[in-house]
Amino acid sequence: MVAYKFTYFNGRGAGEVVRQILAYAGQEYEDNRVTMEEWPALKDGTPFGQLPLLEVDGKPLAQSHAIARYLAREFKLNGKCPWEEAQVNALADQFKDYSSEAKSYFYAKMGFGPGDVETLKKDVFLPAFEKFYTFLSKALKQSGSGFLIGDGLTWIDLAIAQHSADLLAQGADFGKFPDLKAHSEKIQSIPQIKKWIDTRPVTPF
Template identity: 35%
Template sequence: MTYKLTYFNATALGEPIRFLLSYLDIDFEDYRFEVESWPTIKPTMPFGKAPILEVDGKVLNQSAAISRYLAKKAGLAGNDDWESMLIDIAVDNIHDLRQALAGYFYDQNEESKNQKYVPLFKETVPYYMDKFEEIVAENKGYFVNGKLTWADLFFVGVLGYLNHMAKIDLLEGRPHLQGLKDTIENIPQIKLYIEKRPTAMF
């Protein structure tokens, strides 16, 4: 099978997919484009969004669905329906934090953006990050059931993007999440990918 991932030259929602493809030892085409090219590329995307993954020429969209599909192949999507649900919950919680940060970061109205700052960085961000730290501490260094799942790869994959939007190190003072990051980035296949990946805008 042939695989081609199309996404910005960034980590963000493309990186968990790259992590999973690398974990699976799949030789994939990592097609990256710069922001300036997006107006031309956007009309070619399903629903006008990226990333997309082409599998033998068939186009898949929605980053979480793509990640879940690959995670099933990798044995990282849960051993039963209950565990799979717990993984989905973890990923959705991470998405909620990402959307809160994006709502602030991409707000072009300075007045509106300033109003969001205090509740976001004094309440929302600490709340989510502290909860994540607690969950990972309780689960022996992982998000779900004390073992590696795609929720862990997803979190570490999007972490650089979250830090970029927050403009702070979200792992500071959170040793269990830092430990999770180190664990994921030292998985041999992912470590090799990270060593070879192009320099990205974030």
């Protein structure tokens, strides 16, 4: 049997999609959460000096999306054909672009970066959010299935549903995107995902 060890900080962040793939698959793994005090001693031993990190039978794999893609392939959450897989990857890459665009807002909001949160919200976050969520809305219309790509769950549904849930919990206005609110609720009520959400460690982000 394959042994999985997943290492990240004690937060959802870039690690949560991986944990949700494993939860959906019912796959046992070691959920290793390191503290900021432990991290400096571990950093140089990781492939790129960052977390998350998945170890598969002791072999390390870095980069959250590479890990998600690998596990999604193992557990059939990558779409039903190469074309769907490519569409999932395109949305995932767009999610990274959106995250980079809005990064200064998210960092300031979490207290990790400089700047006035309200100014960054107006100038940085809201334009990025509207642009990206318009793309997501188009994807939902195109699939017509309630999932972003094709007619079944893929790992990008898990990633986006969690991000939407985080935004909704912070009071974000989904008035223009009721379809994405419904998407988040639908994905997060899948029994294995709901069970994980109900029992996972409670963290602020």
